[in-house]
Amino acid sequence: MSALLTRPRSGRAAGTARPLPRLRPARAGRQHHGGRLAYAILIVAAVISAFPFYWTIVAATRSNAELAASPPALLPGGNLAHNFRQVLEQADIGKALLNSLIVSGSVTVGTVLCSTLAGFAFAKLRFRGRNALLTLTVGTMMIPPQLGVIPLFMLIAELHWVNQLQSVILPGLVSAFGVFFMRQYLAQSLPDELIEAGRVDGASTARIFWSIVVPIARPGMAVLGMLTFMASWNDFFWPIIALTSQEPTVQVALRQLGGGYVHDQSVIMAGTLLGTVPVLVVFGVLGRQIVGGIMQGAVKG
Amino acid sequence: MTLTATAPVPPARPPAAQAPAAPPRRLLARLSPYAYIAPFFALFAAFGLFPLLYTAYVSLYRVELQTPGEMEWRGLDNYTALLRDDFFWTALRNTFTIGVVSTVPQLLMALGLAHLLNYRLRGRTFFRVTMLLPYATSVAAATLVFAQLFGRDFGLVNWALGLAGIGPVDWQSGTVASQIAVSTIVTWRWTGYNALIYLAGMQSIPGELYEAAELDGASRWRQFLHVTLPGLRPTVLFTIVVSTIGATQLFGEPLLFEGSISGGISHQYQTLGLYMYEQGWGYFHLGRAAAIAWVTFVLIVLLVLLNTALARRRSRKGTRR
Numbered sequence: 001m002s003a004l005l006t007r008p009r010s011g012r013a014a015g016t017a018r019p020l021p022r023l024r025p026a027r028a029g030r031q032h033h034g035g036r037l038a039y040a041i042l043i044v045a046a047v048i049s050a051f052p053f054y055w056t057i058v059a060a061t062r063s064n065a066e067l068a069a070s071p072p073a074l075l076p077g078g079n080l081a082h083n084f085r086q087v088l089e090q091a092d093i094g095k096a097l098l099n100s101l102i103v104s105g106s107v108t109v110g111t112v113l114c115s116t117l118a119g120f121a122f123a124k125l126r127f128r129g130r131n132a133l134l135t136l137t138v139g140t141m142m143i144p145p146q147l148g149v150i151p152l153f154m155l156i157a158e159l160h161w162v163n164q165l166q167s168v169i170l171p172g173l174v175s176a177f178g179v180f181f182m183r184q185y186l187a188q189s190l191p192d193e194l195i196e197a198g199r200v201d202g203a204s205t206a207r208i209f210w211s212i213v214v215p216i217a218r219p220g221m222a223v224l225g226m227l228t229f230m231a232s233w234n235d236f237f238w239p240i241i242a243l244t245s246q247e248p249t250v251q252v253a254l255r256q257l258g259g260g261y262v263h264d265q266s267v268i269m270a271g272t273l274l275g276t277v278p279v280l281v282v283f284g285v286l287g288r289q290i291v292g293g294i295m296q297g298a299v300k301g
Numbered sequence: 302m303t304l305t306a307t308a309p310v311p312p313a314r315p316p317a318a319q320a321p322a323a324p325p326r327r328l329l330a331r332l333s334p335y336a337y338i339a340p341f342f343a344l345f346a347a348f349g350l351f352p353l354l355y356t357a358y359v360s361l362y363r364v365e366l367q368t369p370g371e372m373e374w375r376g377l378d379n380y381t382a383l384l385r386d387d388f389f390w391t392a393l394r395n396t397f398t399i400g401v402v403s404t405v406p407q408l409l410m411a412l413g414l415a416h417l418l419n420y421r422l423r424g425r426t427f428f429r430v431t432m433l434l435p436y437a438t439s440v441a442a443a444t445l446v447f448a449q450l451f452g453r454d455f456g457l458v459n460w461a462l463g464l465a466g467i468g469p470v471d472w473q474s475g476t477v478a479s480q481i482a483v484s485t486i487v488t489w490r491w492t493g494y495n496a497l498i499y500l501a502g503m504q505s506i507p508g509e510l511y512e513a514a515e516l517d518g519a520s521r522w523r524q525f526l527h528v529t530l531p532g533l534r535p536t537v538l539f540t541i542v543v544s545t546i547g548a549t550q551l552f553g554e555p556l557l558f559e560g561s562i563s564g565g566i567s568h569q570y571q572t573l574g575l576y577m578y579e580q581g582w583g584y585f586h587l588g589r590a591a592a593i594a595w596v597t598f599v600l601i602v603l604l605v606l607l608n609t610a611l612a613r614r615r616s617r618k619g620t621r622r
Contacts, residue, residue: 291429
């Protein structure tokens with residue numbers, strides 16, 4: 001995966017394209033070393049970023065009474081198993097985790113596929129209305145989908161999809177950002193000559209797509225996939241409208257837990273821990289790539 | 302293979318057999334691009350564009366949550382009712398104040414952190430990944446944790462303030478206090494993300510500019526002011542626009558802060574997003590909720606225009622100088 005960041009770009013990258021961010025800048029010569037103060041501030045910022053996670057663990061392993069003590073407990077305790085059992089009684093976290101996995105997995109695969117197809121067409125194929133359609137796509141990129149939830153809800157109610165996973169999956173597949181991202185990626189890294197050569201060899205467009213475009217697009221697809229998975233896993237507004245506690249995603253279950261009548265903080269934190277661990281694992285493994293993807297997307301977008 | 306000779310890219314699987322020259326397929330070739338964009342646009346039309354446009358239509362009708370199929374023409378009634386509702390104005394005001402309190406410090410801190418991250422550092426990857434951790438957390442998880450940290454009686458924040466000799470703050474019922482608490486959650490989640498965006502922008506500023514500035518004897522601070530900031534202008538504008546739009550959509554944080562759909566007992570931290578949810582899914586008035594969505598949309602357009610106009614004016618001033 002790390003090849004993604006170091007792979008040599010084709011020499012023919014369009015002259016107008018802005019340079020990709022170098023994660024290890026070559027012009028290190030001008031870079032100043034960070035002083036003590038810089039380190040001190042960065043460490044404080046890192047601690048603030050990480051502390052709520054630590055606190056989740058502390059609170060999830062304590063009892064409610066211990067949390068109410070003064071001075072508060074600052075180290076993990078031994079109540080985790082008990083709290084987990086309470087969570088499972090109050091919200092179906094197991095089902096929620098499975099549902100979230102199904103939803104985020106489908107959304108990721110579908111989004112990456114649709115975006116790569118459309119991104120390829122926008123970057124390399126000529127057809128009538130190309131610019132107009134691209135403008136439409138990019139123009140709506142900034143409009144928050146939250147503004148369309150009412151008709152969307154009426155639509156899925158009409159289809160009798162309320163409380164079914166496809167009500168969350170299908171709208172989740174619409175990613176104007178994904179199309180734009182893949183378009184930019186392919187415009188930069190897929191040389192026209194390669195497509196021409198394929199044409200000369202008599203390959204159909206479909207064949208060119210699968211054997212030339214996809215292998216080259218793969219690093220971009222991986223970045224888009226990671227960002228999509230995280231966004232989908234964490235999506236909140238639409239799932240709590242379309243789903244209920246009988247068919248929850250993790251976020252729906254967390255809402256149920258947090259809005260419960262029993263405000264047992266240690267149980268709520270145990271549920272939060274369960275719902276957050278999967279993303280944290282992904283982040284732990286792919287953190288560097290995600291950082292690279294976000295910075296790459298920033299310069300391109 | 303002629304394919305791989307043309308460019309230094311990972312070799313594609315070669316088209317195994319030279320496909321037999323197909324019959325004239327001009328028409329097919331002309332239509333095939335549309336096949337590539339069709340999956341996206343089909344979904345986009347049904348679940349993206351249609352809902353956005355139809356919102357305006359629904360906002361002119363009376364539609365109730367239990368019977369979403371029945372629509373009764375109401376003209377502009379939903380809008381006039383909105384303007385007469387005090388809670389709408391409260392929500393609008395709260396969205397504005399929470400937006401400012403969460404966005405301004407957030408972007409300033411992100412700028413500072415990006416500047417530090419741009420130094421040559423030991424453990425640079427560690428710092429970057431750690432600062433992006435909050436972004437990987439869901440709104441729901443982050444809010445539940447912070448709601449606990451901000452607890453009035455047993456929260457860690459009040460305990461820490463107590464150590465500093467400051468009496469307990471009621472982070473839930475005070476208007477200012479609750480809005481600061483909600484803004485803190487937003488700031489925590491997005492500062493690191495924006496810092497990385499700024500860092501990417503900083504790294505695309507050509508090093509020669511700094512070298513030239515150094516030759517002219519510019520201090521680090523002056524280099525930051527006269528090289529980094531102007532180079533970051535498009536990035537800064539981008540983050541301001543995105544954060545502004547995000548601020549108008551704030552929903553999960555105020556909803557889960559106390560689990561109340563009215564944003565506190567006296568709506569003290571109810572945002573427009575939450576107000577829309579309350580009207581639609583608390584009181585079952587989908588038409589009214591659609592009117593709120595449409596008002597929010599107009600608000601976003603105005604804010605974005607205002608942002609870009611301000612940026613353009615400032616940059617014109619800059620060139621004149």
